Amino acid sequence: MLSRDPEEERAISAHPGVTTVFRLCSRAFFVFILGQAFTGIFQYTQEQSEMGQSGVSFSEYLGSSHFLEATAENGKRFLQMFATFY
Secondary structure, three states: OOOOOHHHHHHHHHOHHHHHHHHHHHHHHHHHHHHHHHHHHHHHHHHHHHOOOOOOOHHHHHOOHHHHHHHHHHHHHHHHHHHHHO
């Protein structure tokens, strides 16, 4: 098990608000990515069935260009909004 430096422990505990915000943001990020993945696979499977092709598994979808493109596009929009407000 890794042991932490006591000074590092104090530095982290000295800013509990920053730690809390980081934890909330990282959890929200993973929730949004999972939501995007589930809605994306639903849309992708629907498009594939309309064209007469079989669907893909969830793990295959996560490696597909459809998911990567949607993730990059949403990230780009987020950065544009962030730049607009700040």
